[in-house]
Amino acid sequence: MKAAVLNQIPGDLEIEDISVDKPAANEVLLQTTNAGLCHSDLHFMDGSWNLLPVPSVMGHESAGIVQAVGSDVQYVKPGDHVITCLSVFCGHCEFCLTGRPNLCNNNAATSRPDDASPRLFRGDTPVGQFARLGGFAEEMLVHQNALVKIREDMPLDKASLIGCGVTTGMGAAIKTAKVEPGTTVAVIGAGGIGLSAIQGARIAGANRIIAVDITNEKLDTARVCGATDTVNSAEVDDAVAAVMEMTGGGVDYAFEAIGRKETVEQAWSMSRTGGTSVVIGMMPFGQKIEITGYEIFMQEKTLKGSMMGSNAFRVDMPRYIDMYLDGRLKLDEMISHTIALEEINEGYEMMKRGEGARTVINF
Ligand SMILES: NC(=O)c1ccc[n+]([C@@H]2O[C@H](COP(=O)([O-])OP(=O)(O)OC[C@H]3O[C@@H](n4cnc5c(N)ncnc54)[C@H](O)[C@@H]3O)[C@@H](O)[C@H]2O)c1
Ligand SMILES: [Zn+2]
Ligand SMILES: [Zn+2]
Missing domain, CATH: 3.90.180.10 (Medium-chain alcohol dehydrogenases, catalytic domain)
Known part of the structure; x- marks a missing residue:
């Protein structure tokens, strides 16, 4: 064969x-x-x-x-x-x-x-x-x-x-994060996985779903899949600041669907007090991420991984x-x-x- x-x-x-x-x-x-x-x-x-x-x-x-x-x-x-x-x-x-x-x-x-x-x-x-x-x-x-x-x-x-892609993205939203109706979501990376996470958030009933990507083609597809807002992070100075401003302090759930240290840290920073960030992307093996310690306990923020949704x-x-x-x-x-x-x-x-x-x- x-x-x-x-x-x-x-x-x-x-x-x-x-x-x-x-x-x-x-x-x-x-x-x-x-x-x-x-x-x-x-x-x-x-x-x-x-x-x-x-x-x-x-x-x-x-x-x-x-x-x-x-x-x-x-x-x-x-x-x-x-x-x-x-x-x-x-x-x-x-x-x-x-x-x-x-x-x-x-x-x-x-x-x-x-x-x-x-x-x-x-x-x-x-x-x-x-x-x-x-x-x-x-x-x-x-x-x-x-x-x-x-x-x-x-x-x-x-x-x-x-x-893979649909089960990973849908599952990250519905099963790992358990997105609730009415909440606010950001998805960084709108490839096959991110588009599926956007759909999972839509089906779960999120009110606002912000897609973040570096190409407008992906952001157009993200809207078709259920994104209510988009940020082209290649065109803004600071994608985190853009999302913070749009949401008045961050999202309930942030998903990283690329596999880069920088964007995992962005997902963490975009999540609001009490919020959850979910890492889906495969960062290079062995790579570490840096997050600020006080946010974890003082703001009760959660960082989660999602394996195959x-x-x-x-x-x-x-x-x-x-x-x-x-x-x-x-x-x-x-x-x-x-x-x-x-x-x-x-x-x-x-x-x-x-x-x-x-x-x-x-x-
Ligand atoms: N956790 C799991 O179980 C699991 C399962 C499957 C895939 N993955 C991983 O999920 C990630 C995404 O997979 P995919 O198939 O959707 O990939 P993809 O290449 O189709 O999509 C990645 C998207 O990220 C965008 N992007 C790249 N750099 C960016 C940046 N700096 N800021 C914003 N957007 C950026 C690209 O434009 C693209 O739309 C990969 O790392 C893959 O290995 C994880
Ligand atoms: Zn896969
Ligand atoms: Zn077993």
Whole structure:
């Protein structure tokens, strides 16, 4: 099968023919129909998160159709439509059993043992799967707890976005922060993740949603997704001062959806007394942030992280699909480009230039 492989870091992706094993007892083989381009892959490709063994098939925002299942799989059958998620859950650890399966780190339970044959290989060389998914490939071989079955009237290209970006952004607003009706929200970075956080805040009933980005194209899409106000931080002297002035002292909830120290600190500074800032973006690995200590206790401010939108994805993703099909969640508007697998590097070049909202591969 054809796949987009990362062979060196930093590096672009190479389209190669690689082999895929048969499903083990608890695994599912998918025919990938669509995959979205999320910025997280880029952090690993450019080395700001230099933690990946190469070669690896990249991609982690996918939808597809079940082709074959292992002998122990009862949850899905060939022909079922599914979305994958990197929050692979074991189902029996403390996190899984206390309602936080997105924090499950019992990877051994949901990966092949080290001495087993690899899921993917190129001749004698094992090929890794980014996020244990490897979504930029015509086929995906994954653990059964890496997918959710979805309704068949859901278009699979839109469904793929739910695999990461939508679940991350919507979940950050609805599940991590628990945005309340009537509150005021700022979202810094209006890419696929930020636009989804804006939609989560709108659906949760926020009164005012301020989108902050450096391109007017993104801010236009942010308005379509529910932003009531916009700030182009490349055009104002101080984005924090602008938001403080617009809100008379800061927002109840601020989200950072870029992955930069400077903008995480901006989110913190934009949140009002008693407010909450949520870090979604992947800052370069190991980077620290600086916040002023007295604000934490004297102003009772909260800084939170959000991992994949605090998801329980087998519950959340079908709900997000219902919200799309009843018109509340806008996904058509988020897909700016549809490309072939062979065009993937151009897709990521567009992302680096800040163009387009979400690019989706159509296999
Ligand atoms: N926490 C999680 O579980 C999780 C999941 C998925 C993605 N992420 C991370 O979320 C971040 C966003 O991902 P994405 O796919 O939406 O990326 P993206 O590249 O599509 O969007 C980033 C946006 O930030 C804007 N931007 C860049 N610099 C800016 C600045 N200084 N001020 C304001 N805006 C600026 C860009 O114009 C762009 O619109 C990435 O770091 C990604 O790795 C985190
Ligand atoms: Zn992602
Ligand atoms: Zn677990």
